[in-house]
Amino acid sequence: MTRGPRRLLIAVNPYASFGRNRWVGPAVAERLADEGYEVALLREENFELLRRETQSAFEQGTDGLVVVGGDGMVSMGVNILARTGVPLGVVGAGTGNDFARALGLPHEQPEAGIDALVEALKRPPQTIDLGLxxxxxxxxxxxxxxxxxxxxxxxxxxxxxxxxxxxxxxxxxxxxxxxxxxxxxxxxxxxxxxxxxxxxxxxxxxxxxxxxxxxxxxxxxxxxxxxxxxxxxxxxxxxxxxxxxxxxxxxxxxxxxxxxxxxxxxxxxxxxxxxxxxxxxxxxxxxxxxxxxxxxxxxx
Incomplete structure (x- = not known):
């Protein structure tokens, strides 16, 4: 890394793509840890519990939130991070992945999505519009x-x-x-x-x-x-x-x-x-x- 360790939350939907991509969350955490980031992996069987745990972890402080899953996970991340200035990262591992498509990120191969995230973390974040x-x-x-x-x-x-x-x-x-x-x-x-x-x-x-x-x-x-x-x-x-x-x-x-x-x-x-x-x-x-x-x- 070029800018030193950074604390990242990784929130994972275990049911992404109907459970076929359960391996992606741990793979993201392992890769980012290998890259020198300080990571906290959040996984809950209940989506509402995951949302609450992610909100709580965010309030304790982080330099970024990475969501692993589809656009439902993006929605969760967006509603936590909007107007906070804390960046959102996405590894598309759901069935739709339209937000990943819009950002020009890989949306069909999670392995490529992990590589793209690692590269994106080395660059300054971008800002985009949201609907309210x-x-x-x-x-x-x-x-x-x-x-x-x-x-x-x-x-x-x-x-x-x-x-x-x-x-x-x-x-x-x-x-x-x-x-x-x-x-x-x-x-x-x-x-x-x-x-x-x-x-x-x-x-x-x-x-x-x-x-x-x-x-x-x-x-x-x-x-x-x-x-x-x-x-x-x-x-x-x-x-x-x-x-x-x-x-x-x-x-x-x-x-x-x-x-x-x-x-x-x-x-x-x-x-x-x-x-x-x-x-x-x-x-x-x-x-x-x-x-x-x-x-x-x-x-x-």
Missing amino acids: VHHGELRTWFACVLSAGFDAVVNERANRMVRPRGPSRYTLALVRELATFRPRRYVMTLDGAHRAQSAMLVSIANTPSLGGGMRIVPHADLSDGLLDVFIVHPLSRLGLISVFPRVFAGEHVDHPAVEFVRARRVRLEADGIVAYADGERIGALPIEVEVVPGALSVFA
Whole structure:
């Protein structure tokens, strides 16, 4: 190392990628210790307990927090570190890893992710924007995308399902929702401008992708001080099915039903829609979302 030992917390999701990557957390701790860092490894079987233990350890002092897992772990880290100046490091070991993608970090091979983290720790941290959700009296930070439409409804159904286990549960939830989903009526306020319209999907993006590489806003920029609102206007079920595969490659941007709007502050209102941010449940609309430039420091 070029700048001497530094204290790092390493928080690990043992269920990342449905338990297939349990080895990654200990491997990260061993590698960083070999590099001369002072490390504390945090692992708990219960996610809420892990969050509490990580918050407690952070309050005792650290020079950085490294999360090992997917975007759920990123969400935990972001909500602990936002506006503190303490940097976040990420080793993508989950199923989606969209935050790692956005930072240009390895997102499919944890071994490469560990190497990238070691190199990033040798450089000054970068700062990026975050989204801040106001939901009643609650405040929740997010790094990637807030969903408030068809994709959020699918997520809500999947979370209620007991079977099947694994990614196929979301595919089944999507198929079931397609059978009955209809456009919803939204009232939006974008930087003070009001509009009411029907839409299939409304997402507020800070990064290009969600859902493991679905590039809903290919041009999203982590440091432009703006949020990108992605709107899919009313479509038939067949039309929606035809658009979705194109989204993975970012080839939907010229579709006539697709609209992008940039804003610093967004209010969303709609009946029967529950918002999700970085895959974590926020709650039923209405919500207000604002961008906070430079709110997070990252090792990248």
